[in-house]
Amino acid sequence: MSKRGYISRFMLIIKKLKVKPYSTYEELQAYIENQFDYLQMQDDTLNIGFSKRTLQRDIKEIRNLFGIDIEYSKSEKGYFISQNEADNMNFQRMMEAFDMFNSLNLAKDLTPYIHLEQRRPQGTENLYGLLHAIKNRFVLKFEYQKFWEDTASKRVAEPYALKEFKNRWYVMAKDRKEGNIKSFALDRLTKLEITNEKFDYPEKYSVERSYRHCFGIISPNDEAPKDIILSFKPFQGKYIKTLPLHDTQQVLVDNEDELRIRLKLHLTHDLIMELLSFGDHMKVIEPTSLADEIKNAHKKGYRQY
Numbered sequence: 001m002s003k004r005g006y007i008s009r010f011m012l013i014i015k016k017l018k019v020k021p022y023s024t025y026e027e028l029q030a031y032i033e034n035q036f037d038y039l040q041m042q043d044d045t046l047n048i049g050f051s052k053r054t055l056q057r058d059i060k061e062i063r064n065l066f067g068i069d070i071e072y073s074k075s076e077k078g079y080f081i082s083q084n085e086a087d088n089m090n091f092q093r094m095m096e097a098f099d100m101f102n103s104l105n106l107a108k109d110l111t112p113y114i115h116l117e118q119r120r121p122q123g124t125e126n127l128y129g130l131l132h133a134i135k136n137r138f139v140l141k142f143e144y145q146k147f148w149e150d151t152a153s154k155r156v157a158e159p160y161a162l163k164e165f166k167n168r169w170y171v172m173a174k175d176r177k178e179g180n181i182k183s184f185a186l187d188r189l190t191k192l193e194i195t196n197e198k199f200d201y202p203e204k205y206s207v208e209r210s211y212r213h214c215f216g217i218i219s220p221n222d223e224a225p226k227d228i229i230l231s232f233k234p235f236q237g238k239y240i241k242t243l244p245l246h247d248t249q250q251v252l253v254d255n256e257d258e259l260r261i262r263l264k265l266h267l268t269h270d271l272i273m274e275l276l277s278f279g280d281h282m283k284v285i286e287p288t289s290l291a292d293e294i295k296n297a298h299k300k301g302y303r304q305y
Helices: 003-019 025-034 036-042 052-066 085-106 124-136 234-242 269-276 288-303
Strands: 069-073 078-082 138-144 153-165 168-175 181-185 189-198 226-232 250-254 259-265 282-286
Touching (some): 003 069, 003 085, 025 052, 052 069, 124 168, 153 181, 269 288, 282 288
Antiparallel strands (some): 138 153, 138 189, 153 168, 226 259, 226 282
């Protein structure tokens, strides 16, 4: 079997256990056999041959390749995926990426049926190297091009974490020159060099804590987050309920007249731009300062026409 065929079988096992935890060997075997046509698309020379020994070997390979632990529960008499909450999020994203890859791979000759956004590479070729530097606390050297500057500048930085926002990846790092923690977009980062110089990770810094009340990539240093109340028209509210603006979102009112939510966020440029995108489908109830800023931005936009 080709490597693609093996990996496809691994992912089918994971998918089955995601949908039905504590599946028995017989249930896994039946699911694999039912997916035979799908597996043949990955490898037309495929021979199923799924035995209990194969399953045990697959479980080991899944742990080595994907970092996913599959265990057997004697009390439930079945196999299950054991993960904490953080690992579960990584698992969900991996499954999403794998499903997308397979769909695109199978659709190579189906261009009339699938249309992708045309977008430039997002610097993800440096993800592995950056993760290596973050885990091992190696200092980085690179060149960085700001949108508002004509030339790239050389940087030396201590990388702390990676963060995603709106299909862009950022490395959160302490700029050695200015001494503060910044976000560097990977699509504007070039000539990356991972040095052998080590740095000490600050004990009091936490990326999760720093961005707990942030929408986007901008993190105010000392400002306290604000309680924000927004009112959406009912139709727009359906989208806001299915894809919340932020994990602090709480529904206050949900009826035929409006969806009203509360958020606890810093009033950053990223948030302002997101709220402006809703146009007249949204109204800021609180705070007054945010309502005034949104109102003035709409007025300035109107004056351009």
